[in-house]
Amino acid sequence: MNQQSSIWLPEAASTIAGDVDALFYFILITSIILFVGVISTMVYFAWRYRRRSDADRPEPVYENKLVEASWVVFPTILVAVVFIWGFKVFLEQGIPPPNSYEINVTARKWSWTFTYPNGVVSADLHVPTNQPVKLRMTSEDVIHSFFVPAFRVKADVLNGRYSYVWFESPKQDTFIVACTEYCGTSHSDMYSRVIVQSQDEFDQWLSDNMDDGTLTPAERGQRLYTQQGCFACHSLDGSVAAGPTFLGLAGSVRNFTDGTSAEADDNYLRTSIVNPMLQIVEGYPPVMPGQYAATLSVDDIDALVAFIKEY
């Protein structure tokens, strides 16, 4: 199933990709044959029956019942074939095998978070190779859509309900994950990666990243930074995004849109998390969600403040 990419399709790196591609190429080739047939007939007729004199008045030709019938029957058979074929592969795409490994996916403007059964959270999707993986997905805000071109899977991710995709990748590699439902400003930056690893590497990665209760507040803050998707807008390396970077934030002087300014002490950091609209730093749009006062515990907020102060 490890097909290389062609001019039409990306590399096929899941067990169902080959089935989808076979159908794609069947329709493509049939379409090309039909298209060439129609257009060459059109060009031939336009030349063969070109007007030779303005007085030309050809005898009328009325349609032939047999020819008309063939136009009905032949396309009907073709579309019946592609419908049934597409329906069968659609069922394969839609029904995850019972032994699937389940991972929870949370989407928000504009990041993805993956949560594993043992509590590990990650901004990248690590999965073991040759193992069916089922994603249970939900959104914190608007509709997003989870799309891995190399796996030929896609599903909208909605607020207030779960949607699912599943895949099994035989290939150890990294693949792009993109959001395909328009979701605002940074829609085209809402990427993640699927990292397909051997079962051993995957197990190792899982245990390395597990929270065993011994994490320091700053380490817990780092997990929350990933889990809550803060990274989508707040970089750690000074690069520009929708929100201010955390690099050098603590202790600096912040200038606000109302003309005032303040030093970024612990209280400022706390307030900015729980009530982000209170003071807007100059040069940034007022777009930070306001739900964190309700969704984060006091410990969580302490941990995030400790994390931010490390940068």
Add this chain to the structure above:
Amino acid sequence: MSDTSHNYLNAKKGLWSWLTTTDHKRIGILYAIACGAFFLLGGILATFVRTELGAPGETILGQDEYNQVFTLHGVVMVFLVIIPAIPGILGNFVLPLQVGANDVAFPRLNLASWYLFMAGALMAVCGWLFVGKVDTGWTFYTPYSSGASNAVLWLTSAVFVAGFASIFTGLNFIVTVHKMRAPGMTWNRLPLFTWAIYATAIVQVLATPVIGITMVLLFLEKLLHIGIFDPALGGDPVLFQHFFWFYSHPAVYIMILPAMGIISDLMGTFSRQHVSGYTFIALSSVAIAFLGFLVWGHHMFVSGQSALSSIIFSMLTFLIGIPTGIKVFNWVATMYKGSVWLKTPMLYALMFLFLFTIGGLTGIMVGVLAVDVHLHDTYFVVAHFHYVMMGGALIGLIGGLHYWWPKMTGRMYNEKAGVIAAILVFIGFNLTFFTQFFLGSKGMPRRYHDYSEFLETFPEFAALNMTSTIGSYILGVGLVMILIYALYSLVRGPRATANPWGACTLEWTHTETVPDEHNFHDTPLVTRGPYDYHLADDVFGPKKES
């Protein structure tokens, strides 16, 4: 114009006489001016979009600006150009002439619909300029649009108001076709353009209220916080998509059916041959109009709607594909043993067949459940619907405008310029949109401001996007060229004759070069079908025995 003859253009003078006219031909011209201006606006926005995407990374537009620009491009092109243009311009001008009537059934309602259309357009523009810029995309999907600024309410109200223009126009055409046909103009002698506009009118009347209701519900939700679509208020976001596509899929047929009608008339006239499958084409327009109401869910295969619904919608989608395919075969067959005259309008008809066939076949591709899961919301879909909407509907409109231009203005355009522009449009269009099939099937999502992240895996995206952008400039040059020679023709174009193409429908055979304000001097008596060239001795002179 310095016509000495008395006609609808010089019957009354002054701007006021135009703004208060109830003459269907003048209202057609009013629509032409308005839709032309909006098309120019939408086209300029499209070149902004393509320029931004020409090179990876941010080039001329920031993320938010880009999102606003593609939204406005979509709204303007769909609601202010493609939906109103053919019924508004050519439907108004041609339909009453083709059925042998002196006007539409309700001339004042007809004028009112133009004013409603302009009011809607004005609301959209004012909202944009003075209230705020909308970045929801033309689809207004909730809950994104519920959380967007109140400017979205201006835009949805504009869609609501312009919708009534569409309903009134449709109503007018239905009654006109039923009640005002000239003696002898039986249903099976109706020109296929009229048949197509008639089928379109049915969809306009039945479907448009649904978008109006949807926009009202959106309004209620945003202003009164009644939970309908927004899950935060207990609503269902997928319900919005159902409502939206329940209108917007039939709206696709509002856009394409009239163009199919134009193509039928062009194929007949410029092949001087009976249009193959006349009855089939006529009735399939009506069948497509009804079936078009039953396929909306094929926009939602990955939305989370039930698998069973998806399967049924996919099946019905193919059902509608078959009559469309048969129409294409019939248009090609019309040239068989005909006398094909490759004038500019016919070039557009052939271009339509080329582009629309690609649009139709790729429609099969995205209608297949398993394949659509991969292609949904990628550039493949963008390319597909531009092939249908622009390659189909707008190319049909441009062909129709060239065809009826002498009747509307009394002037001819420069044929050589027409051919050159048609070639530019053809090349530019294919460069722009064919490349997007490759981008989409490789995985580039639509509504993307930037594709830099994809370049590592797909370095060819840079070249494909650049090609598409260059194509859009060529397309733009072709379209501007049409505008220039059309305007030039108004002033300097050679005078047309009453029936320069040798057509056999009433608007050519029974009116002056430019019709007078009452269309016909005497009520025409129809004695033959619209494409019975062999019987039309009145057009061609008595047939010589050979």
